[in-house]
Amino acid sequence: MTETFQEIREVPEMSPDPRVHVFRRTLSGLEEFEGMEVDAYLILGERYAVMLDTQLCPADMAQIMDLYTPEIAKRQLLCVNSHADWDHTWGNGYFGARVPILAHEHCLKRMTSDQAHQKLANYQTRYPVFREVKLVPPTITFSERLTIIDGSLTIELLHAPGHCQDQIVAWLPEISLLLAFDAVEKPLPCIEDSTCAPLMFATLEYLVGLNAQHVLCSHGKTTSPALIQENLAYLREIERRCHPAQNAYLSRETGDSTPASEIIGYPFDEVIANATEGVDRTYYSWAHEQNVNAILHWLLAK
Numbered sequence: 001m002t003e004t005f006q007e008i009r010e011v012p013e014m015s016p017d018p019r020v021h022v023f024r025r026t027l028s029g030l031e032e033f034e035g036m037e038v039d040a041y042l043i044l045g046e047r048y049a050v051m052l053d054t055q056l057c058p059a060d061m062a063q064i065m066d067l068y069t070p071e072i073a074k075r076q077l078l079c080v081n082s083h084a085d086w087d088h089t090w091g092n093g094y095f096g097a098r099v100p101i102l103a104h105e106h107c108l109k110r111m112t113s114d115q116a117h118q119k120l121a122n123y124q125t126r127y128p129v130f131r132e133v134k135l136v137p138p139t140i141t142f143s144e145r146l147t148i149i150d151g152s153l154t155i156e157l158l159h160a161p162g163h164c165q166d167q168i169v170a171w172l173p174e175i176s177l178l179l180a181f182d183a184v185e186k187p188l189p190c191i192e193d194s195t196c197a198p199l200m201f202a203t204l205e206y207l208v209g210l211n212a213q214h215v216l217c218s219h220g221k222t223t224s225p226a227l228i229q230e231n232l233a234y235l236r237e238i239e240r241r242c243h244p245a246q247n248a249y250l251s252r253e254t255g256d257s258t259p260a261s262e263i264i265g266y267p268f269d270e271v272i273a274n275a276t277e278g279v280d281r282t283y284y285s286w287a288h289e290q291n292v293n294a295i296l297h298w299l300l301a302k
Contacts, residue, residue, distance in 0.1 A: 008055065008063040011039075014223060016214040017175045019044050019153065023064050024221075025055050030127055035280065038087045039218050041170075041179055042068060045150035049075040052170060052179060053082050053218070054091030057133050061094035078102060078148070080157065081138055082181035083167045084110035086119065088218065092136035102146060103138035104159055106166035111137040160207070162200025164192045169207065176213035180228070183207065186220025187275055189231045190287040194297035201239075204232040234271065235291065241266050242296045249296060260292040 014022040021042040027033050040053040042064060049072040054061050065072060081089045081103035089111065092101060110116060116135055123130045140146075148155040156171040163182040170179040183189070183203055191200050207228045215225045241264040249263050261267055268285045 008060055010067065014039070014216060014221075016177055016223070017172075020172075020175075020177065021068070022216065023055075025060060027056075030129070032282065036087070036283075037219060037221070039216065040064070040088075041216070043153070043155065043172075044068070044071050044075065045153045045155075047075060048078055048148065048150045050078045050080060050148065050150075050155060052080045053088045053181065054079065054094065056087055056090050057129055058091055058094035059129075059132065061091040065094070080168075080170065081107055082169070082179075082218070083107055083164050084116065085164070085182070086123070088181070090120070090130065090133045090135075093132070093134040096136065097139075100140050101136065101138045102140045102142070102157065104166040104168050105141040105143055108138050108141050110164075110166060111135055160203045162192075162196050162203045163190055165196065165199075167203075171210060171212070176211075178207065178210060178212035178215045178225075180207065180215055180217045182218050184215060184217045184228050184231055186217065186222050186227055187272055187279055188234055188284060188287060188291070191235075191291050191294040194294050194301060197294045197298035201232070201235065204228055204235070208232065235295065238264070238266060238292055238295050239299070242292070242299050246296070246300055250300070259289055260296055261289055264292060264296070266292065 008023050008025055011022045011024050021044070023040050023042065025038050027036045038055065040051070040055050043050040043052065077099050079092065079095055079099050079101045081092070081101060084107045095101065120130065120133060120135060124133065142157065144159050146157040153172065153174055156173065158169050158171055160167050160169040160183040167181065167183050169181060169183050184207065189200065191197055212225050214223050215227055216223060217227070245264040249260065252258065268288045271288055272279050
């Protein structure tokens with residue numbers, strides 16, 4: 001299979017501060033990931049150069065490091081993984097053992113699991129871009145909070161579960177910037193499973209309370225802080241519609257494959273009715289169905 005992809009590119013218009021650099025990777029030729037975009041960040045402080053997420057492969061990291069080699073050389077280099085998903089951590093191999101990799105403790109468990117190794121092996125047989133990837137797990141982990149103090153800039157790494165158990169965000173209070181990664185997403189977030197449903201609500205409510213002036217997420221090309229409240233309102237609407245639909249869901253006949261979104265009366269087209277940009281229907285319609293099932297099963301288990 002022949003792979004084609006755009007190189008990493010910097011998107012300076014996304015950054016509210018000259019110390020924060022935003023890099024975007026766009027994929028093509030990777031079947032179900034066609035057109036997928038994912039952002040990563042390099043923060044150049046007084047003492048540290050902090051790379052937050054490592055894209056898809058070591059070659060991605062090489063491109064970013066090459067762009068800022070002189071600046072990085074003057075600082076201690078640190079790496080942060082926002083969570084263990086492949087589009088955020090498979091570039092870790094660029095750093096090997098020479099750079100500390102910071103992440104939530106559950107990220108370490110995920111990256112060293114048999115499932116993670118099986119997924120990589122599968123992707124390596126399908127996509128050439130992953131042939132040089134090696135799973136390099138975090139070397140420093142935390143459970144709730146880890147703070148990097150770098151002169152006049154503070155980077156607070158906060159546990160923010162919901163998208164997955166190991167999701168974190170980075171809060172930079174001096175410049176009121178929240179790097180939300182996959183905790184917030186446009187047009188809608190994705191909840192891992194029913195156990196993560198209440199965690200996602202709590203996370204979004206906490207993030208709203210930060211009153212960030214700028215919010216960047218890994219997917220969605222937006223800086224709007226209103227996106228947090230929009231994500232929360234969307235999930236609350238699912239919850240509201242799930243309550244009266246629980247009996248109908250439970251009384252389904254064996255083999256009934258009616259989508260949960262149809263049972264609760266919240267079709268994907270209604271969700272994105274006010275979208276002003278193109279939406280990846282394949283992924284986000286799946287994510288919507290995932291969210292409905294996660295919240296519905298959470299409510300049924302209460």
